[in-house]
Amino acid sequence: MTGMRHLLGITGLDRPAIECYLDDAAAFWEVLGRDIPKVPALRGRTVVTLFLEDSTRTRLSFETAARRLSADTMSFQARGSSVAKGESLLDTVRTIEALGVDALVVRHPAAGAPHRIAGWVDAAVVNGGDGRHEHPTQALLDCFTLRRHLGTGLDGCRIGIIGDVAHSRVARSGVRAFSALGAEVTLIAPPTLLPERVETWPARVTHDLDAELAELDVAYVLRVQRERDAARRLPPLHEYYARYGLTEARAARMKPHAVVMHPGPMIRGLEVATTVADGPRSLVRDQVRAGVAVRMAVLFRLLGSPAGGDDA
Amino acid sequence: MPEPPQPEATAAGTVLCLRGGTVCDATGERRADVLVRDGTITEVADGLTPPPGARVLDCDGAWVVPGLVDLHAHLREPGGEDAETIETGARAGALGGFSALVAMPNTSPPLDDPAVVAAVAAAGRRAPCRVYPAGCVTRGRAGTELAPLGELYDLGVRVFTDDGACVADAGVLRAALEYTRALPGAVVAQHAEDPALAADGHMHEGAWSSRLGIPGRPAVAETAVVARDLEVVGHTGGRYHLLHCSAAGSVALLRAARDAGLAVTAEVTPHHCVLTDECCATFDPLYKVHPPLREPGDRDAMVAALAAGVIDAIATDHAPHPPVTKERPFEEAPPGMLGLQTALAVVWTHLVAPGRLTPAQAFAALSWRPAAIAGLTAEGHGGPVAPGRPAHLTVFDPQARWRLGADGLAGPSANSPFLDVELTGRVRHTVVGGEAVVVDHEARR
CATH class of the missing domain: 3.40.50.1370 (Aspartate/ornithine carbamoyltransferase)
Incomplete structure (x- = not known):
């Protein structure tokens, strides 16, 4: 699991890799049951949700997960595609990255958009749903x-x-x-x-x-x-x-x-x-609750490595 | 900057001697030097002595062939000059060994109007290689009313197509085929993709599209149109050309039509002979083309059909797009890739070097067969390399190993998957109308 920079799909994950995420999620599930359901694991890190397709549930779930890990969050939303807005996706992403971002959670109506973004940025990219492709x-x-x-x-x-x-x-x-x-x-x-x-x-x-x-x-x-x-x-x-x-x-x-x-x-x-x-x-309802724990596990695994963190 | 208008690039007073190569044209192969004077081939013989003052072009170890002819180039002018112009496209063509390009009419405005066609033809006459505009089949490429086919024909147009869009209405296709029977040499060229079956697809429909979640354009979108069109051609007569054949199923239909004696021709692109839908797994829109890259079986069927002569020609479907349009997700990027500068080298590397096509088959598919389809033999394209013929010649070094880098591109677009890839075989010189427009891989105009 070391060296994993992005989560772009289940494609490419084998059983141990999937179980790793699930085991971590179990630990965070326990955190979510505490009186203060929050840990300082990603303090000082910034997670951006870049949602170019309508979605409330998934975005809120990711943002909740990031906050439970003490990360800062920013939200970028737009109806429709980057084309509809007249700006290229590359321009949109470079603008956001210039703000100082550690992870980008991407939801996009086109398959492979997170994969393209992962090739353009240094930040970790999490696929929050791309077209018909993966979630x-x-x-x-x-x-x-x-x-x-x-x-x-x-x-x-x-x-x-x-x-x-x-x-x-x-x-x-x-x-x-x-x-x-x-x-x-x-x-x-x-x-x-x-x-x-x-x-x-x-x-x-x-x-x-x-x-x-x-x-x-x-x-x-x-x-x-x-x-x-x-x-x-x-x-x-x-x-x-x-x-x-x-x-x-x-x-x-x-x-x-x-x-x-x-x-x-x-x-x-x-x-x-x-x-x-x-x-x-x-x-x-269990699925919705599990969403926060699993997304905490994903963000933690991609951002929580000592290599990049100030206090992780 | 555009040069002042002049009727046609000529080479009055110039004497060229192409020395040391092997000539290959429709009549066969032989060791021969070629002497060119005032734009015309004057001598073809082994061991010629260059006359005093002649410019000698070194052809040692190289093929000397009739200039290549591309039936399918999108030069984007007018309306898309941020992607390509007639001049940059023709320079790309010359660098790729082409002496003639047929410019597709899906410009803005489209080439459905005599004034626009005349302007493109005029610009084409002063370009680094010759550019011949194709005309639209229907007004505005809308697929409903015929364009002024006769007026365009009188301006020299021989290829009529709505390329980029399919003439989906069988009644309109019938009318175009019947009407052009009165226009000798005219051909109706079809982009065969049923718009309802291709729908919102962005890549070939198959196991890869299923896996990648990218909506598909099935092979049946092509074969259903080809089958229908060939039935219509059987009823109407007229000449029909299938643009960028991509599906194995189309080959059997073409063969049957040919056997039945119909005047049907077909082309395939280098990329459909070399690449497959698996390339789309990168999500890189460089690999997005219409019709889409298909499965290994389709790719192999294209090569076999070329070798068997069922597909007549290799055409580039050169489709420049400015870089910004490819900085998008696959589904949002426009389809098309560059082709002119790499076509012969890609064909050589992947088809000729491995022995799947002979050199003569490759040159036929890139020169004299497309010249005949587009009615350009009378303009002196496609050879033969013989005294009295206009000097449109390409010198190709089959041993050269090279890479086309972004700095070597003739135009502003860079959407080629063959960029920075090692290729075998390179165009050394290109002579258009007796003028050496490319010498030692360098464009001279």
């Missing part, structure tokens, strides 16, 4: 949530990822992380919402949710990304809910201890029934 901290927090819930590793755990896999960076990172940790992943979606050449993914594929339900330990429900072009790829949406929605009736047919996860934001009544999302099987 590595989401995958780590999902693994962390499951590991805590199961009390064991993910080996042999049967995870069904349901819905709009094609457009989902959560799925791209999740499949890689889950399978690296030994889980058996099944993608469950209509053909139009599966990625091209899906046979090259480390996952099984089925179009039949009902046939799969009783096998699953985890139903991981994805958001239907109507703002990308999911709507054009589907018949009317009520048909989607009828075939792929996690209804109360479907949830009732799952294994007794099976759980439901969702990366948020949820579209209740399209992907998942409200009673299921808020019901006893749901780990949705």
Whole structure:
């Protein structure tokens, strides 16, 4: 793990590297339970969230994590792309770096934007979600949530990822992380919402949710990304809910201890029934809490090395 | 600065002797020196004695071939002069061994208007190599109404294309093919990518796009248009040229059309013969092109089709973009890469040196075949290297190892993946209209 400067994706992380993050996150989870949930690990460091795509949850989670580590935070947000603003991404990034920055958390609507930025700056770059490509901290927090819930590793755990896999960076990172940790992943979606050449993914594929339900330990429900072009790829949406929605009736047919996860934001009544999302099987709130601990672990690992710090 | 207008760069009074090389043209290969006087080849024979006052160009160990002809160069003028001008593009062409370029009409304003075409043609006549404007198929490249094809034809335009955009409406394509039957030598050149299937894609749709999360442009976006177009050509007649073929599936369609006797030609770019979609894993928009870099099987099919003659020509799709436009994420950068200065060297390094194409096949695909497609044989391009022919000649050293650095680029754009990469084979001299415009790798104008 030494020498890791950026977290750009789950791609390139092996099982020990992922487990390293999860172990660190467990320590920070404990910190978050204290009366004063804060440690001085990154005092004097500056973390910038550069969010060029609308997002509140992930940005707040990163900023909370940075503050719990005593880092200073700055936030740069813009609707739309750098192109829409007329400034090149390189110019935007150089301007921010000139302010004195140790880490950049990047959310961008285009795949690979954090990778490009990592080639331009000295600061550590964390991918906070790039286009359809990756969302590595989401995958780590999902693994962390499951590991805590199961009390064991993910080996042999049967995870069904349901819905709009094609457009989902959560799925791209999740499949890689889950399978690296030994889980058996099944993608469950209509053909139009599966990625091209899906046979090259480390996952099984089925179009039949009902046939799969009783096998699953985890139903991981994805958001239907109507703002990308999911709507054009589907018949009317009520048909989607009828075939792929996690209804109360479907949830009732799952294994007794099976759980439901969702990366948020949820579209209740399209992907998942409200009673299921808020019901006893749901780990949705645990996922949000885990997000802070995992992002603390990531920032600490990238910035907390003695090499760069004044007081780390 | 532009020079004062003059009809055409000529070399009156100049005598050149290209000495010591091996001549290769459509008639074959032979050891021969070439004497050029007043812009015309006067003697081709082994062991010529240069007349007094002749300038001797050293061709030892080199090929002497008819000047290269590029069917597909984006010179960006008018409207995109921050990326390239006719002059800088033609200089890049000359450095790459080209004596003639067909300038694509997707400029701003586009080349759908006689006045604009005439201006480009005039600028092209005084450029370091000859520039021949292509004309739009449709007004504004909008794909709905035919451009004034006959008026443009009368100005010398032979290649009609909306390149950058597909003529997606089959009725419009039919009309263009039928109308140009009355214009001898005219050809309709198609950018075959179905806009609905290519949609918002930015790279080839396949295992890599799936993994990288970059929306894809599938091979079927090309093959579906090629299949449809060839059916239309079968119905209408007329000449049809497929621009930048990229998908293996297109090759079988071309072969069948050729076997059926249709007047169909095709080109492929050096990059589609050499690079694949895996390059996009760097997220570097240098590798973003339309049509996209495809899979190893497609790449190999392009080379095989060239060797078999199913694809006639190698064309650069030289597409300069100013550096700032590539300082963006992959999905937000414009498509296109430079090609003129490296085309022959890339082809030599990757196709000829490994024995996948013979030297004569490479020269045919870069000179006399594209010259014939673009109707430039009558202008003296594409050879043969014979007395009485206009002296458009390229001298190519197949042994030279070199790198093109950013300081060696002719224009303001640097978007080439072949920059700073060692290449085998280098253009030594280029003669255009009897004038030595490149001597010992240096542009002389």
